[in-house]
Amino acid sequence: MSIDARTPWSLRRRLLGAILAASAVLWLASLGTLTAIAWQETGEVFDDALEESAYMLMAATTDLEARGLLARQNPLEGDEVRRVDMQYQIVVGNQVVQRTAGAPGRPFVGAFDDDHGFVDLLVDDDRWRVFVVRDEARRFEVQVGQRAEKRFDILEELADALWLPVLGFFLLLAFVVWWLTGRVLAPLHRTAQAIAAKTPEDLARVDAQGQPRELLPIITALNGVLGRLDAALQAERRFTADAAHELRTPLAGLHMHVQLLQRQHPDLSAPFRKLRTDIGRLTALVDSLLTLARLDPLARAQLAGQEVALRPLFETLQAEYADEAARRGITLALRCEIGTLQADPQMLGIVLRNLVGNALRYCPAGSRVEVEAVHHGGRDRIAVRDDGPGVDEASRRRLTERFFRVLGTEEGGSGLGLSIVKRIAELHGAKLAFGPGLDGRGLGVTLDWPPSHGTVLTARRRPEANQ
Incomplete structure (x- = not known):
C-alpha cells in the first residue's frame, strides 16, 4: 500500500x-x-x-390388469431408491x-x-x-x-x-x-517503535508526515511533550555545567588560601588539613558534575572513537595509583591481554580511574585489587575486582544511581563515579555489570565492549603490584 x-x-x-x-x-x-x-x-x-x-x-x-403395481411393494433388484x-x-x-x-x-x-x-x-x-x-x-x-x-x-x-x-x-x-x-495498522507499529526508541539523548520530534489522521493529534501532543522535556533537560544540563564551571575557580582559590593559612599558622594544622580535605571532596564533586553535564547530551555517533592501546594506558594507571596503593597497604595487579580497544581515549581513562579509585578507597589494608583486559565470550572485557568488604545484592542494583552511596562506609565520595562509568558505557555500547570480586569476596565490575577488530596480545599474566 x-x-x-x-x-x-x-x-x-x-x-x-x-x-x-x-x-x-x-x-x-x-x-x-x-x-x-x-x-x-x-x-x-x-x-x-x-x-x-x-x-x-x-x-x-398401461392396462390396469397388466400393471401389477399393487403387487410390487419393493423395488426391483438393482434399482436405486x-x-x-x-x-x-x-x-x-x-x-x-x-x-x-x-x-x-x-x-x-x-x-x-x-x-x-x-x-x-x-x-x-x-x-x-x-x-x-x-x-x-x-x-x-x-x-x-x-x-x-x-x-x-x-x-x-x-x-x-x-x-x-x-x-x-x-x-x-x-x-x-x-x-x-x-x-x-503498520503505521501504528512504526510510530510505536519510533516513540519507544526515544531516549533522554534523542528527544527529536516524531515525524508526522505520512501518518493517518487518527494519529495526528497524538503525535502532535507527544511532540509538544518531547519539546518541553528537551528544553527542561537542556536547561538543567546548562545550569549544572555553568554552576560546576563557575565553582571550580573559587574552589581552587580557596584551596590555595587554606594552604597559605596553614603555613602561617602551624598550630592550626589539623583544622586546616580537615578543611583542605573537605575542599578536595567539593572540588571532586564539582568535577564529576561537570563531567556528567558534558556526557549527558552526547550521542554515540558523536564519540571520537579510535584504537586505544591498552598496555600504555595500564602502565600510566599503575604509575598514578602506585603511591596510594602502597600507602593503603593494598596489592594492585594489572593484566592486559588485549592490544587495542575501540573507544574514546579520554573517556576510557575516566572509566578506569573511577573504578580503580573506588576499589582503593573502599578496600581495607591487606586487600587485593586486580585490573584486567581480556577476551570473554567474543567481546573485549575490562574488569576491576577486589576482595574487600563488597556490596550486598540490593545495593548493587543502585550503584549507578546518582549520589547513591552504600551506607556504613567511612570513606568520602560524591556518589557520581559509577554514574559516570555507566554513562560512558552507554555511549560506547558496552555492557556494565556488577558481581562478586576475587575469590567470591568483594566487588567485581565488568565492562563488555561490543565486538571490534582490536589486536590481541599473547595471553600472559603480568602482575604489577605495590604494597
Whole structure:
C-alpha cells in the first residue's frame, strides 16, 4: 500500500475499505462456488423427478390388469431408491384403483372439491405434501405425494456438500482480513517503535508526515511533550555545567588560601588539613558534575572513537595509583591481554580511574585489587575486582544511581563515579555489570565492549603490584 507522505490519510477509511473490498471479493467467489454446487445438486433432484414422472406416465398408460403395481411393494433388484420418492394414486369414486408401492391403500385426500391444488396432511404419523388434479369430466383424479422428510434429506445433502467450501472461504476471509488489518495498522507499529526508541539523548520530534489522521493529534501532543522535556533537560544540563564551571575557580582559590593559612599558622594544622580535605571532596564533586553535564547530551555517533592501546594506558594507571596503593597497604595487579580497544581515549581513562579509585578507597589494608583486559565470550572485557568488604545484592542494583552511596562506609565520595562509568558505557555500547570480586569476596565490575577488530596480545599474566 503506497501512502502519500504529503497529506494525512484516514486509518479508519483505509481499514473499512480494505475489509469491505476483501469481503466483497470473497463473497462473490463463495457465491459462485455455492451456486455451482447447488446447481449440480438440484440438477440431480430434477433428473430423479423426471425419472419418477416417466415411471408414472408409463403406469398411467398401461392396462390396469397388466400393471401389477399393487403387487410390487419393493423395488426391483438393482434399482436405486430415488431420493425424490414421489408416490401417486389414481382415485375413482373415492377408491384407489392404481397406486405406487409406497402410497397408502386409501386416498391421500378424500372429498377434494377443487380441480387441482396442494394439500399438507398427516398419514400414518408421516407428514406428506400432496398435489391433487382432476380430469375435466371429474371421472377420476390423480394424487401425487411426497414425504416431508424426503425434502429435508435433499437439504441435508446440500449441507453435506457445502459445509467444507463454506468453512474454507470463512477461513480464507479471516486470513485476508488479518493480513489487511496488519498492513493498514503498520503505521501504528512504526510510530510505536519510533516513540519507544526515544531516549533522554534523542528527544527529536516524531515525524508526522505520512501518518493517518487518527494519529495526528497524538503525535502532535507527544511532540509538544518531547519539546518541553528537551528544553527542561537542556536547561538543567546548562545550569549544572555553568554552576560546576563557575565553582571550580573559587574552589581552587580557596584551596590555595587554606594552604597559605596553614603555613602561617602551624598550630592550626589539623583544622586546616580537615578543611583542605573537605575542599578536595567539593572540588571532586564539582568535577564529576561537570563531567556528567558534558556526557549527558552526547550521542554515540558523536564519540571520537579510535584504537586505544591498552598496555600504555595500564602502565600510566599503575604509575598514578602506585603511591596510594602502597600507602593503603593494598596489592594492585594489572593484566592486559588485549592490544587495542575501540573507544574514546579520554573517556576510557575516566572509566578506569573511577573504578580503580573506588576499589582503593573502599578496600581495607591487606586487600587485593586486580585490573584486567581480556577476551570473554567474543567481546573485549575490562574488569576491576577486589576482595574487600563488597556490596550486598540490593545495593548493587543502585550503584549507578546518582549520589547513591552504600551506607556504613567511612570513606568520602560524591556518589557520581559509577554514574559516570555507566554513562560512558552507554555511549560506547558496552555492557556494565556488577558481581562478586576475587575469590567470591568483594566487588567485581565488568565492562563488555561490543565486538571490534582490536589486536590481541599473547595471553600472559603480568602482575604489577605495590604494597
